[in-house]
Amino acid sequence: MHEWLINFLSRLSLEERWLEALWVCKAWLPVCKDLCLNSVFDLETHFDSVSGLRRFWTPEFESRIDNMIGSVVGWSGGSLTEIRVRHCSDRSLSLVARRNSFWKYQA
Known part of the structure; x- marks a missing residue:
């Protein structure tokens, strides 16, 4: 199953x-x-489809994105290869860099 x-x-x-x-x-x-479901973290399609993105650029929104990235980093077991987001903190990027041997950040 x-x-x-x-x-x-x-x-x-x-x-x-x-x-x-x-x-x-x-x-x-x-x-x-x-692991196989968490090697790519891509929210670009969500950002592209949402109108009125300004309401999302808040500290609370950044915190939600950071929490999601933190979960995916843990679930990926070091195999996260790609992140596509428009808003996260440097803390999240640092976590990704420390926990993954290969990653690509696209702003």
């Missing part, structure tokens, strides 16, 4: 996994944390 669920979850967007799949049931949470 684990392999089937990984296959299914890999077809969802990052947003769908974070906002929906993580909360389906207790059995899905560890699968959502699987």
Whole structure:
């Protein structure tokens, strides 16, 4: 079942996994944390599709992004290879640099 669920979850967007799949049931949470699902952290599609982005540029929003990055860094087991966000703190980037051997930051 684990392999089937990984296959299914890999077809969802990052947003769908974070906002929906993580909360389906207790059995899905560890699968959502699987290394293969957390090698890329890409929120660009979300930023591109949201109008009125100014309301998101707050310290609270930055904190939410930082928390998400922190989770993905832990779940990736050092295999995070790409981050695509428009707003995070230097603290998050430092965490990524310390915990991952290879990463690419795209502003």
